[in-house]
Structures are given as structure tokens and as C-alpha cells.
Amino acid sequence: MGDGKTGRSSSPPNARRSALAAITVFLLLAGVTALIIFLIYRPERPRFAVVGAAVYDLNTSSPPVISTTMQFTLLVRNPNRRVSIYYDRLSAFVSYRNQVITPPASLPFLFQESRSTVEMSPVLGGAPVPVAADVGNGLAVDEAYGVVGLRVVVMGRLRYKAGAIRTGHYGFYVGCDVMVGLKKGFEGQVPLLASPPCKVDV
Structure with missing residues (x-):
């Protein structure tokens, strides 16, 4: 009787241990497989570039407040051959x-x-x-000179998709430093005097 009770009481823990071991092995194999696929595809960061700018309003006459409306045209390039990119929670400011x-x-x-x-x-x-x-005074001086340096910022989250594999979300920050030709009172498209490639941090 004692041996039978002992055998019955030890069986459930053994079954639980076997199940946990099987689950652990499965998760490890799945993780290794996903990592191998990820390394094979080697996703690159997206590339951003500012190719156009317009200023419809810029009021620096009421410090310490600035009021402006600007529009920037950005090209977003996905350089990956086999990897797609999802972007969400996107926001932008100047x-x-x-x-x-x-x-x-x-x-x-x-x-x-x-x-x-x-x-x-x-x-x-x-x-x-x-x-x-x-800041308000400097912007007014640069505007009078006709050359204004600005930074366009885009930020949010992205994730990569390679076949059936999707990565987790990564936060990213894009900083685009541009020099625009801008004179006080002018509204509309402004020339880009300098627009180097944007810096992308993921």
C-alpha cells in the first residue's frame, strides 16, 4: 500500500517536469530558428531624406512665443531586399x-x-x-540673413517582417538637419541650401 501511494504521488510531478522540459525545448528551438532567419535576412535601418520644404507662416515678433506652419517632403527608403517594415505611433516636429x-x-x-x-x-x-x-532672437536674425538651419524630427516605433517572421517593436528616432533659404515675409516653397542624409537611430 505504501509503495502504491508513493508511486501515485510522484507521477504528477514527473509529468509536469516532462511537460515543462518539452515546452522549454520547443521555445528554445523556435527562438533559435527565428534568430537564424533574422540573421540571414539581416534587416537594415530605413533611410530618410528631406527633398522639399515650404514655410507658410513664421512669426517671431511676439517672444517668448513662436508661431509657424511648415511643410517638409521626406523620402523614406527601405533598403532591404526581403524585409518589409511596419511603422506606427509616428510623430514629427521641427x-x-x-x-x-x-x-x-x-x-x-x-x-x-x-x-x-x-x-x-x-x-x-x-x-x-x-x-x-x-531662440526667438536667433531665428529672427537668421531669417533676416536669409539662411535658417532647422531640424526635422520623426519618431515612433517600427518592426520588421521577413516571410512569416515578425520582430518585436523597436523605437526609432530620425533627425534631419536642413538649411533653408528664407527671407522675412516670404511664404511658400523655399530652397534647400543643404540637406545631408538624415541620422536614423533604432
Whole structure:
């Protein structure tokens, strides 16, 4: 009787251990398989470039507040041959001397096929933003000179898709430093005097 009771009481723990071991092996194999596939495809970061700019309003006459409406055309390139990219929680804003001068604007969800290029043209601004006095004064001086350095920022989350494999979400930050030709009182398309490739951090 004692031996029978002992055998019955030890069976469930053994079954649980076997089940846990099987689950652990399965998860390890699945993880290794996903990692191998991921390394084979080796997804690259997307590439951003500013190719156009327009300024419809820029009011620096009421410090410490700046009011502006700007539009930038960005090309987004997915350089991967076999990997698609999902973007979500996207937002964009413009900064000057590391000071935000437009409220962050939400951008729509984006899915990008491999080896494709899409265009984004967000309109940014439309509401006054408080800034430091030296920022407002510096922007007014640069505007009078006719050359203004700005940074267009896009941020959000992305994930990669390779076949049936999808990665988790990665936060990303894109900083595009541009020099635009802008004179006080001018509205519309402005020339890009310098627009190096944007820096993309994932």
C-alpha cells in the first residue's frame, strides 16, 4: 500500500517536469530558428531624406512665443531586399537650436514593402510654442540673413517582417538637419541650401 501511494504521488510531478522540459525545448528551438532567419535576412535601418520644404507662416515678433506652419517632403527608403517594415505611433516636429518650434504632429501608420520608397509630406505647426528668448532672437536674425538651419524630427516605433517572421517593436528616432533659404515675409516653397542624409537611430 505504501509503495502504491508513493508511486501515485510522484507521477504528477514527473509529468509536469516532462511537460515543462518539452515546452522549454520547443521555445528554445523556435527562438533559435527565428534568430537564424533574422540573421540571414539581416534587416537594415530605413533611410530618410528631406527633398522639399515650404514655410507658410513664421512669426517671431511676439517672444517668448513662436508661431509657424511648415511643410517638409521626406523620402523614406527601405533598403532591404526581403524585409518589409511596419511603422506606427509616428510623430514629427521641427526644432531650431535644439528647441522645439512646432507642436508634435501625429502621422498615419505606414507599411513599407522591401526595396521601396515612399513619400511623406507632413504639415507641421499651426499653434504657438513657447521658446527661450535667445531662440526667438536667433531665428529672427537668421531669417533676416536669409539662411535658417532647422531640424526635422520623426519618431515612433517600427518592426520588421521577413516571410512569416515578425520582430518585436523597436523605437526609432530620425533627425534631419536642413538649411533653408528664407527671407522675412516670404511664404511658400523655399530652397534647400543643404540637406545631408538624415541620422536614423533604432
